[in-house]
Amino acid sequence: MARGTDARPSGAGGRVRFAGWRPRSLRARQMLGAGLGLIAFLALAGYALDRAFVATAEENLRQRLKAYALKYTEGIEFARNGALVPPYDDPDPRFDMPDSGLYAQVVMPEGAPWGSNSTLGPDLPPSSMLGPLEESFDGPLPYRRADYGEGLTYRYGLGIVYPQSERDEEYPYTVYIFENAQALNSQIAVFRRALWVYLGSAGVLLVLLQVLVLRWSLRPLGRVVEELKRVQRGEAQGMSERHPIELEPLTDSINAFIDSERENLERQRNTLADLAHSLKTPLAVLRTQLDSGGGEQALREELDAQLKRMNNLVTYQLARAASSGHKLFAAPVAIEPHAEEIVRGLEKVYAAKGVLCEFEIDPSARFHGEPGDLLELLGNLLENAFKWAHSRVLLTVRPGQQQANRRAGLLLSVEDDGPGIAEEDVARILQRGVRGDERVQGHGIGLSTVQDVVRDYRGELSVGRSQELGGAHFQVTLPPGL
The missing domain is CATH 3.30.450 (Beta-Lactamase)
Structure with missing residues (x-):
């Protein structure tokens, strides 16, 4: 088999498809396409000019012979x-x-x-x-x-x-x-020789011009490759912003992917660090118990308690890591079906209160991320609203900011008619590093999971008072994505 030929069976009939002849280089592909197009154009142009010249020459010959015939009719008599x-x-x-x-x-x-x-x-x-x-x-x-x-x-x-x-x-x-x-054939032969000489010369010049244009047009791709190599060698943090408009989606996606990978790596490091830090205390307790020389029963009880604690710590850290991650190029997720599923469950839990949940969801609004992250956001915010509302909860979802060649952002807010949150407590409950087992005073919602998810999507979480219902107002703003 010739080198570079990829023979693969295709279909039940045993037919073989050879796909290895396709050039892998973009430069070779464009040169091949441009060359074939140029040859076809020159051939068609040459044929059209040749036919036009032959028709014109024959018409001139006809007119000349007609002039001779008319001249003879003037001198003929009977x-x-x-x-x-x-x-x-x-x-x-x-x-x-x-x-x-x-x-x-x-x-x-x-x-x-x-x-x-x-x-x-x-x-x-x-x-x-x-x-x-x-x-x-x-x-x-x-x-x-x-x-x-x-x-x-x-x-x-x-x-x-x-x-x-x-x-x-x-x-x-x-x-x-x-x-x-x-005589006419000699004229046509002279014209054809001149025609193909000129067309051939023009073809050579056009090929040289095509090579120059091709090198100039592919230069931005070469710069992208060089920048990627610099990123791989650690000499650059990401792709630069000076690229042609057609390549901007590619370079933006590469930068977003690089940022996402770095964030994932940092998240994994933080999760391991948090887990290691959390396990230090129960391990130290076990070491102290062993060194104290207590009884076997006391050691067994302490071992059981600390193992349960370590198991809970590991489960919590794994759940936090899973809820924090999201796919960079995730498919859009419809919001209303997930919201209805959550509300149906909450209405059963808080059936005694008779809370009415209203939706104002734009049909075009979509969450671009993991469905689990959306459930974390809606579940925590709606559960808190149901817990503290007197009778009404309002969920509002609409598309956020939009930019050219990017998917739209998202605005998601949950309001209730409960007691609300004191203004002086808002800054404190939104502080970074709030653990999942901490509770906001007077409101009963752990915001660490919500804040982590919002932060992973480069969004913002704001807490205030609802102008329509008078209670708490939680608003999540997610920026435009790729």
Whole structure:
């Protein structure tokens, strides 16, 4: 098998598809496509110009032969007995030279046709009578020259009626002019040689120009490759912002992917650090218990308690890490179905309060991320609202800020008609590092999970008082994504 050929079976019939001939280089692909397009264009242009020149040359030949025929009709007369009186002067000296390549012939209804001196020797194609003022032009027609060689000729015919006023008679006749096709073929051959020389030269220049344009147009891709190599070597933190508009989505996606990977790495480090820090205390307690030399029963009880504590710590850290992560290019998630599912469960839990939850959800609003993250946001915010509301909860969702070539952001807010949150407590409950087991005074919601998810999506969480319901107002703002 030739090198570079990828043979793979395709279909039940055992057919083999060869796909290895496709060039892997973008430069080679563009050069191949441009080259084939240029060859096709030059071929079609050459063919069109050739056909146009041949048609023009044949039309010029027809007009010239017609002029000769009209000139002959001016000098032709008929005697009283109906005999043809040939013209005294020929319109071109070649008509008087035997086998010169230019021939004149007059055909009459009866008798042998008259011919110019140039018709002596060659055997011209037979000609017939034409009607009055009827024209014909055909060729190239085969004929035999005086030296018995084969040749080709064009023929023009014009039907004429000569009036005899004295005897009130008419004498119809037809003038035929023949010209050897060699002169026209020579003109066409000269034109074709010049045409393909010029087109070939233009093709070479266009190929060179295409190479220059291709190098210039692919230079931004080369810069992208160089920047990626610098990022891989650790010499740059990400892609620069100076790129063509067509490459901006690519470079922005690469930067977002790099940032996401760095955030994931940092999150994993923080999770391991938090887990290690959290396990220090129960391990220290176990070490102290062992060193104290207490009884076996006390050691067993302490071991059981600390193992449960460590298990809870590991479970919590893993759950936190899972809820913090999200896919960079996640598919859009419809919000209303998840909100209805959560509300149905909360209505059963808080059935005694009879809380009514209202939706104001824009049908075009979408959450671009993990469904689990959306459930964390809606679940915590709605559960808190149900817990503290007197009778009403309002969920509002609408598309946020939009930018060209980016998916829209998201605005999500939950309001209730409960007691609300004191203004002096808002800054404290939104402080970073609030643990999941901490509770906001007077409101009963742990905001660490919500804040972590919002922070992972580069969003903002604000807490205030609802202008419509009078209770707490939690608003999540997510920026536009890629």
